[in-house]
Amino acid sequence: MLLAAWNINSLNVRLPRLVGWLEARRPDVVCLQETKIVDAKFPAAEVADAGYAAYFWGQKTYNGVAILVRAGLEASDITPGMPDYADDHKRVLAATVAGIRVICVYVPNGQAVDSEKYRYKLAWCDAAAAYLRDQLTTYPEVAVLGDFNVAPEDRDVHDPVLWEGRIMCSDTERAAFRRFLSAGLVDSFRLFDQPPNTFSWWDYRQLAFPKNRGLRIDHILLSQSLAARCVASGIDRNARKGARPSDHAPVLAELRDG
DNA sequence: ATGGCAATGTTTCATTGA
Numbered sequence A: 001m002l003l004a005a006w007n008i009n010s011l012n013v014r015l016p017r018l019v020g021w022l023e024a025r026r027p028d029v030v031c032l033q034e035t036k037i038v039d040a041k042f043p044a045a046e047v048a049d050a051g052y053a054a055y056f057w058g059q060k061t062y063n064g065v066a067i068l069v070r071a072g073l074e075a076s077d078i079t080p081g082m083p084d085y086a087d088d089h090k091r092v093l094a095a096t097v098a099g100i101r102v103i104c105v106y107v108p109n110g111q112a113v114d115s116e117k118y119r120y121k122l123a124w125c126d127a128a129a130a131y132l133r134d135q136l137t138t139y140p141e142v143a144v145l146g147d148f149n150v151a152p153e154d155r156d157v158h159d160p161v162l163w164e165g166r167i168m169c170s171d172t173e174r175a176a177f178r179r180f181l182s183a184g185l186v187d188s189f190r191l192f193d194q195p196p197n198t199f200s201w202w203d204y205r206q207l208a209f210p211k212n213r214g215l216r217i218d219h220i221l222l223s224q225s226l227a228a229r230c231v232a233s234g235i236d237r238n239a240r241k242g243a244r245p246s247d248h249a250p251v252l253a254e255l256r257d258g
Numbered sequence B: 001a002t003g004g005c006a007a008t009g010t011t012t013c014a015t016t017g018a
Helices: A011-025 A044-049 A116-138 A171-182
Strands: A002-007 A029-033 A052-057 A065-070 A075-080 A092-097 A100-106 A142-147 A185-187 A218-223 A230-235 A251-255
Touching (some): A011 A029, A029 A142, A052 A075, A052 A092, A092 A116, A171 A185, A218 A230
């Protein structure tokens, strides 16, 4: 089973790129963030033509999440949002697929350390940690996929000195990320040796992508049960190339049959 | 030290992202 997460930064703009990628890679489950599209306008027919059922929870302009499930797989128990956290932003969507509780997350950006949006990010992460702990007690197999807006360690940052203490790299955000792990999750990317300087996001400006000045902020976290089944993980840098890319590349994790 | 790019709707700028 191939799992993927991709911050698509406008599904409307990126639909042709997404469809081409789905047809090339044939992942089983794809979690999308920043779809920026209301449910009534979600391109479900185009996604179905590519061979995927779509479950989505969107809004205009900002945020919006979706889970795509390859035809032939069943999805059930679709759950938008976090039950105990009221949020105007559509950032969480869960579904059960092939016995796996798949949770698509779009963690707030936080804008700048100590800003109002930063405080919202930290409060949101507290709620998410509680939600994930609850999901891990309810479901034996949990995968949390998405844009976490946190680079967990200095090796996930192209220039750790430049980024030290800044948004996505601050100690407080990294501690919040570690609380997701201590809830009972494993960063699938680090289950294997990886090439140095592997990132999932690059700024659109200043030739950041060709210079590989990026951060690894998109992650696939697996419960212990699923980590034991994980045989490969990585980031599809090629999907960031070409005209009108998302600023994020898809992250992937492959599980053997359980 | 700052902005630099891209998407969106409030559209020919302001806001947000990361």
